[in-house]
Amino acid sequence: MCGRFTLHMPWSELVRLYRVHDDRRNLRPRYNIAPTQDVLAVRLNPAGEREAVDLRWGLLPFWAKDEKISYSTINARAEAVASKPAFREAFKKRRCLIAADGYFEWKAEASGKQPYRVTLDPEQPFSFAGLWERWERDARIVESCTIIVTEANELSRDIHDRIPVILDPADYDAWLDSSAGKELLRPYPSERMTR
Numbered sequence: 001m002c003g004r005f006t007l008h009m010p011w012s013e014l015v016r017l018y019r020v021h022d023d024r025r026n027l028r029p030r031y032n033i034a035p036t037q038d039v040l041a042v043r044l045n046p047a048g049e050r051e052a053v054d055l056r057w058g059l060l061p062f063w064a065k066d067e068k069i070s071y072s073t074i075n076a077r078a079e080a081v082a083s084k085p086a087f088r089e090a091f092k093k094r095r096c097l098i099a100a101d102g103y104f105e106w107k108a109e110a111s112g113k114q115p116y117r118v119t120l121d122p123e124q125p126f127s128f129a130g131l132w133e134r135w136e137r138d139a140r141i142v143e144s145c146t147i148i149v150t151e152a153n154e155l156s157r158d159i160h161d162r163i164p165v166i167l168d169p170a171d172y173d174a175w176l177d178s179s180a181g182k183e184l185l186r187p188y189p190s191e192r193m194t195r
Contacts, residue, residue, distance in 0.1 A: 002075055002128070002147050002164040005033050005103035006117070007040060009125040014052075014099055017125050017169065018042045022052040033057070033100075035074040041145055043096040043132055044176050055096065059146035060135040061086045067135075070144055076131060078150040078165060078185035087146065090131035095175055096145055097127035097167065107159040116159055120166075121194040129165040129175060129185060153187035155195060163187060 008029035015022075020042060033039060038054040045051045058070030063085075073086050081091040101123060106113040120126055129148040134141065149162045156163045166188040167175055174180035 002103050002105075002149060002162075003035065005100045005128075005164075006031050007033065007100050007125070009101050013125055014040070017127075018050060018052065018097065018099070018172075020050045020052045035071065039145065040099040041096040041130060041132065042099070042127070042176075043094070048177075050176070053096075053143065055098075055130075055132050055143050055145040057147075058144055059086065059090065059131060059133050060142050060144040062089070062133055062135055064135060066137075067142065073146050075149045075162075075164075076146045077162075078148050078182060081131065081148060081185070082182060087131055090133050090146075093178060094132045094134075095178055096130040096132045097172060097176065098130040098145060098147055099125060100128055101125045103128075103164055105156060105159045105163070116195045118156060118163075118193060118195045120192060123194075127167050127169075127172065129167050148185055150185050150187055153190045153193070155190035155193050159195075 011027040035058050039057045041055045059073040060070040076087045081087045102117045102119040104115050106115050130145045132145040148165045150165050152163045165185050
């Protein structure tokens with residue numbers, strides 16, 4: 001699963017990658033992004049244009065009675081996103097790209113858990129496949145997201161049995177406009193990654 005990740009690339013690289021027109025010159029490097037924190041995501045606005053937004057990590061379904069459910073929805077299993085009630089509607093209509101340049105997985109060893117940072121090779125920004133949701137209760141609005149995970153590739157299999165879905169930039173449009181289905185939710189090629 002994905003429980004921590006990083007994003008320290010300059011905003012100019014992210015503008016190039018996502019083709020957004022948003023001025024975030026003061027984007028701070030983040031080396032330990034954790035669940036319940038805001039993350040940088042890209043989604044389509046009502047006009048069908050890409051927009052950069054901050055979403056709370058831990059999807060809060062629109063139907064949830066309280067916010068506690070979001071602690072168990074930081075990740076969505078690829079095989080269940082179309083059917084699990086917490087993710088089903090978001091998978092149909094509310095997809096996003098979650099900006100990152102590395103993520104952590106922990107391997108259990110005799111001396112304790114050893115963290116490994118996984119990046120693309122060469123290191124560059126990338127996007128997790130994400131879903132987002134808008135929750136409203138008592139005049140409080142929370143926009144939140146989840147990272148979709150799939151089976152591990154060869155690079156990561158000895159650390160964990162799941163990895164986050166990393167999308168190829170050529171698939172961004174199809175993911176965002178929901179024209180692609182679960183076929184994009186596959187392990188990223190090991191030979192294009194390093195740890």
